[in-house]
Amino acid sequence: MQDQELDTEEPRRRSDGEQTHAAILDAAIRLASIEGLNSLTIGRLARELGISKSGVFAHFRSKERLQEETVDAAGEIFEREVLTPGLSAPEGLAQLEALCEAYLSYVERRVFPGGCFFAHLLAEFDAQSGPVHDQMESNQRGWLGMVAGMIETAIERGELDPATDPLQLAFELHAAMELANYLSMLHRDPSVVDRGRRAIRDALARATQGPRGSRSTSPSPGNPQSGG
Amino acid sequence: MQDQELDTEEPRRRSDGEQTHAAILDAAIRLASIEGLNSLTIGRLARELGISKSGVFAHFRSKERLQEETVDAAGEIFEREVLTPGLSAPEGLAQLEALCEAYLSYVERRVFPGGCFFAHLLAEFDAQSGPVHDQMESNQRGWLGMVAGMIETAIERGELDPATDPLQLAFELHAAMELANYLSMLHRDPSVVDRGRRAIRDALARATQGPRGSRSTSPSPGNPQSGG
DNA sequence: GTTTAGTTCGCACGGTCGTGCTATTTAATC
DNA sequence: GATTAAATAGCACGACCGTGCGAACTAAAC
Numbered sequence: 001m002q003d004q005e006l007d008t009e010e011p012r013r014r015s016d017g018e019q020t021h022a023a024i025l026d027a028a029i030r031l032a033s034i035e036g037l038n039s040l041t042i043g044r045l046a047r048e049l050g051i052s053k054s055g056v057f058a059h060f061r062s063k064e065r066l067q068e069e070t071v072d073a074a075g076e077i078f079e080r081e082v083l084t085p086g087l088s089a090p091e092g093l094a095q096l097e098a099l100c101e102a103y104l105s106y107v108e109r110r111v112f113p114g115g116c117f118f119a120h121l122l123a124e125f126d127a128q129s130g131p132v133h134d135q136m137e138s139n140q141r142g143w144l145g146m147v148a149g150m151i152e153t154a155i156e157r158g159e160l161d162p163a164t165d166p167l168q169l170a171f172e173l174h175a176a177m178e179l180a181n182y183l184s185m186l187h188r189d190p191s192v193v194d195r196g197r198r199a200i201r202d203a204l205a206r207a208t209q210g211p212r213g214s215r216s217t218s219p220s221p222g223n224p225q226s227g228g
Numbered sequence: 229m230q231d232q233e234l235d236t237e238e239p240r241r242r243s244d245g246e247q248t249h250a251a252i253l254d255a256a257i258r259l260a261s262i263e264g265l266n267s268l269t270i271g272r273l274a275r276e277l278g279i280s281k282s283g284v285f286a287h288f289r290s291k292e293r294l295q296e297e298t299v300d301a302a303g304e305i306f307e308r309e310v311l312t313p314g315l316s317a318p319e320g321l322a323q324l325e326a327l328c329e330a331y332l333s334y335v336e337r338r339v340f341p342g343g344c345f346f347a348h349l350l351a352e353f354d355a356q357s358g359p360v361h362d363q364m365e366s367n368q369r370g371w372l373g374m375v376a377g378m379i380e381t382a383i384e385r386g387e388l389d390p391a392t393d394p395l396q397l398a399f400e401l402h403a404a405m406e407l408a409n410y411l412s413m414l415h416r417d418p419s420v421v422d423r424g425r426r427a428i429r430d431a432l433a434r435a436t437q438g439p440r441g442s443r444s445t446s447p448s449p450g451n452p453q454s455g456g
Numbered sequence: 457g458t459t460t461a462g463t464t465c466g467c468a469c470g471g472t473c474g475t476g477c478t479a480t481t482t483a484a485t486c
Numbered sequence: 487g488a489t490t491a492a493a494t495a496g497c498a499c500g501a502c503c504g505t506g507c508g509a510a511c512t513a514a515a516c
Contacts, residue, residue, distance in 0.1 A: 012484095012491085012492080013492080014483055014484070014491085014492050014493065015483070015484090016483070016492090016493070016494095017483095017492065017494090020493080020494090033355070034355040034356060035266075035355075035356060036264065036266070036352060038263075038264070038266070038267060039266060041472085041473070041474090042473080042474065042475090043472065043474085044472095051494075051495085052494065052495050052496075053473095053474090053475095053495095054475090054476095054477095054494065054495060054496075054497090055493075055494045055495065056494095057474080057475070057476090058492090058493070058494070059493090061475090062474085062475085063473090063474060063475090113355070114354075114355035115354060115355055119351065120351055120355075122351075122410055122414065123347065123348055123350075123351030123410060124264060124351065124352070125414075126342075126343060126410050126411075126413035126414040127261070127262045127263075127341070127342035127343055127348075127413050128262060128263060133414070136414065137414055137415060140414060167423075168423060168426060168427070171404075171407065171411075171423045171424075171427060172400075172403075172404065172427050175403035175404050175406065175408075175424075175427065176399075176400065176403050178403065178406065178407055178410075179402060179403035179406055179407075180403075182350055182351060182406075183368065185354035185355050186350065186353075186354040186361070186365055186368060187365060195395075195396060196399075196403075198396060199396070199399060199400050199403065206434070239461080239462065240461085240514095241462075242462050242463070242512085242513055242514075243514090244462090244463070244464095244513070245462060245464090245513095248463080248464090269502085269503070269504090270503080270504065270505090271502065271503065271504085272502095279465090280464065280465050280466075281465095281504090281505095282464070282465060282467090282506090283463075283464045283465065285504080285505070285506095286462090286463070286464070286465095289505090290504085290505085291503095291504060291505090457516100458515105458516080459514100459515085459516075460513105460514085460515075460516090461512100461513095461514085461515100462511105462512085462513080462514095463510100463511080463512075463513090464511075464512100465508100465509085465510075466507100466509085466510100467506105467507090467508095467509105468505105468506085468507090469504105469505085469507105470503100470504100470505100471502100471503075471504090472501100472502085472503070472504105473501080473502075474499105474500100474501090474502105475499085475500100476497105476498085476499080477497085477498085477499105478495100478496085478497085479495080479496080479497100480493100480495075480496095481492105481493080481494075481495090482491100482492085482493075483490100483491095483492080483493090484489100484490085484491085484492090485488100485489080485490075485491100486487100486488085486490095
């Protein structure tokens, strides 16, 4: 199957329209990442892009569709900037580390000017019912499940202590990433991301050698790298 | 000091007005905790309370003041529900644990129907400049500083490993609390808070006997106090 | 019981919102 | 180059926004 415009039945696009469509979504993503999906406004996008309100509206035919497409477009960026680099590492602990680092780097590089688009969306819609809430819920489940899955794989490969609780560790890693995002934005200080980095490194280091109590093996491969 | 209306010069309040004022703020807090401070609307509050728009407006004389007073009123609730019970425990590790538990309990009990009011505000305003952003920044600094201060005290009293980095541990505790809040709201499942509880318990347990990995080289595991 | 001043309402304003409808322009196809 | 359909502009609509103003009401102080 290659052509499946059966239910949506989109009209064919012209090149100039395609370009405008992309420009609108680009501005929408920028705006929504800073001020939230709900303060996305057709009139404001039109003003910002120097085109008419009808010009913007015609591309989506409803505000809801504009929001949906904005979230989808942001999702593609997230996939490109976080998931793809994260998953490109070899399976196991290395992949888990790569994914966390890909996320932190994506926050640090301000891929979205307002920080992680989906962290923002999580807070905006966690308490509101509706399609966005539902999509966020499945997104979160997927993300946390993926991280937990990587932890399980790392355990199976003997890279993490078998006593590790995958979902619990995934929760802790996720928590460090999200707070690093929020605080680095709040204080306009990308170096806050290093706190998250360290929290993740420590959490993984702990899980590599068991919690405590029992005599551990070597005191971790000493890495006297002059960290900044 | 008890009377300091020097600069603001508020008019004296009548009893019925006082009551309406409180009712408006109550509704505003409820609404803002779910949908965000920016979707707070004078017209909507009026509709919800069955009074006229002017009736609401007269109590604040600007939307900005309404928002400020709403945040302040939510702050008082936070103080009553989290800070006061947290600080009532004896100084040291016990107080730190009490504070974390007070927060988690406050999330669990849905003191605000949309979850932690300030976690919501953090995400809403982290990337936006303005007075709310600035107040949130100082709030966050104060909160994290307070937690770190308690950790320092606990270290001084020999209840936590002296190799512990107070700010780093504070970050990790804070991260667990925030994510517990967001996810428990997103999944409409208060039991998610237990994940945060466990993350905090584990983090504190680790800090009671010294970490295993990471770069904190000083072993000094010399306090065999049985952790609970 | 009169006076005073805080409440509350009704009304109006200019602005923005989302969304239709009708032109007009213009890229793509024949 | 004529045809076709997409892209965009212009305009209008009803709704809601924040805010001002004056009138009516009423609790509190005298």
